[in-house]
Amino acid sequence: MSTDAYVPVRTFVEQNSAGFLEDLKDWLRIPSISGDPDRVGDVRASAQWLAAKLRATGFPTVEIWETAGGAGLPAVFAEWPSGDPQAPTVAVYGHHDVQPVTPLELWETQPFDPSVRDGKLYARGASDDKGQIFFHVLGLRAHLAATGRTAPAVNLKLIVEGEEESGSPNFAQLLRERADRLACDVVVVSDTGMWDRDTPSTVTGMRGLIAAQIDLHGPSGDVHSGSFGGAISNPLTELVRLLAQLHDENRHIALPGFYDGIVALTDTERRLFAELPFDEAAWLRTAKSRAAVGEAGYTTLERVWARPTAEINGIWGGHTGPGQKTIVPSEAHAKLSFRLVAGQDPAQVRKALELWLAERIPSWLEYEVEFEGDGVRPCLTPLDHPALNSVTRALGRAFADDPDGEPRQILYTREGGSGPEADLQEVLGAPVLFLGVALPEDGWHAPNEKMDIAGLLRGAEAAAYLWEDLAGNK
Incomplete structure (x- = not known):
């Protein structure tokens, strides 16, 4: 003009x-x-x-x-x-x-x-x-x-x-x-x-997204933990162990090939992000959190804008009501979501999660993983x-x-x-x-x-x- x-x-x-x-x-x-x-x-x-x-x-x-x-x-x-x-x-x-x-x-x-x-x-x-x-x-x-x-x-x-x-x-x-x-x-x-x-x-x-639900099945029904606990597999225990392996000590995501093809942040992009007047204390108040925690080697803005995530959105199973109910539950469930960045494909992340689960869930447990649609590309x-x-x-x-x-x-x-x-x-x-x-x-x-x-x-x-x-x- x-x-x-x-x-x-x-x-x-x-x-x-x-x-x-x-x-x-x-x-x-x-x-x-x-x-x-x-x-x-x-x-x-x-x-x-x-x-x-x-x-x-x-x-x-x-x-x-x-x-x-x-x-x-x-x-x-x-x-x-x-x-x-x-x-x-x-x-x-x-x-x-x-x-x-x-x-x-x-x-x-x-x-x-x-x-x-x-x-x-x-x-x-x-x-x-x-x-x-x-x-x-x-x-x-x-x-x-x-x-x-x-x-x-x-x-x-x-x-x-x-x-x-x-x-x-x-x-x-x-x-x-x-x-x-x-x-x-x-x-x-x-x-x-x-x-x-x-x-x-x-x-x-903008980041992409794919979400899934994992369902583990152990005994065919809830059983008494005094009679059977410690001698059979507890699906809730196995699920917690499984999800604890989703990240390593640096909070990197452990799925095989998860980071393959990611478009890395350039030095210019990191410099431009750093020029923004970011108030981390104010951001933490909005996040209702006490500390910024995430993947090692990246700033808070880089983590939420340019790095992928794996989040456990919910986990449930067994007795959750008032009082005690000493059982080995028959089922355990979790919902996961993955935020994706440029270079990632929701279909590839789906395959990576399926392979990771197949390698880690014990053979004596039955399980299903169901995805919420095809996901959204970044x-x-x-x-x-x-x-x-x-x-x-x-x-x-x-x-x-x-x-x-x-x-x-x-x-x-x-x-x-x-x-x-x-x-x-x-x-x-x-x-x-x-x-x-x-x-x-x-x-x-x-x-x-x-x-x-x-x-x-x-x-x-x-x-x-x-x-x-x-x-x-x-």
Whole structure:
């Protein structure tokens, strides 16, 4: 984008902010809770509202896509070709469904009656994710107004799903079925956040996930420990022994081949992580823990963003009620989950766990291991990817005090959680970039969810700059 368009973008965003906020409030009033069967109609109404607004904005193609499974929680697809045969194609991802609002008594104002206090917009979905997907509408309008274009500088597509807060159970299938319509060079995800208000940043990766349940069977029924204890195998004891071998003394994970192919942190990435103003004591309070403990040789941020994990999420069996019941229990159970990083494949981790169990569980015990689906792949965008450089330039310009002045430095973060981003990357075969402006204190999934209005407007501004930058960044 030429420098003479920077100020017009900011001016347009500021002059149109009031109407933008009123439209967003209107959308936020729709209680599109995908996890509540009684709100299926509201999720559909939310999709219809967005579709109508995108048509009014100028998108020549807007469609509501039904998903498999019969849940009735549709996605919205929109497309606006650039008209330039050399223009790259960009798909923007977000979601229009929201989390439940319980406990309702902890909300200071009604969750679906948007209110503004101290420069923040309070409502369920304000930050996650209606506000962050809707700033693209304002950003696109600013981009067109500032450049005088009648179509975006890129071939622009939007895919906004209605099941993300329910685990995106049908999204991967939708992507595969519609891959030809969603084909793109770059995916932009606006469902993440920044480090804090004073430290603008962009996410470069998310971890994957695979989860399993292990069931061990010993005696065909509970038996008296006085008559049989010490002479037969106790499945709970064997399970505890087994799980104690999951990590070594350095807290490395013991599954065979678990670390094979992992994309290692570079010195540059470790240096950039270290530049973030991380307060470990405050982080520990959020973690409700007394000490940071984990894999040897890595910092806390490196552990939660860029290293894989094996967690025991639950273990049970035998007598757990009041008083004594001196038995050798017949069964023992545990739930495990593995967070994965770039270079790991959930299917390979599954095989590694199956082999590890087969080698260690005694032959006189029966066992099963059941996995919760196929897992989620990790995703990572290299720091030197040219499209990522476009994102950082756009954000740096948007968060500058003067859009024509020196741009702000944009730092890099990752997210330790998992989402549909890996499906986007895998099915569409395109790098995933993150343009999110939410803040850690925005209260995603919690009562009194909010969004900083100034941040929303900076997000719109960044989107306006991004399309021109990507178009020039062949």
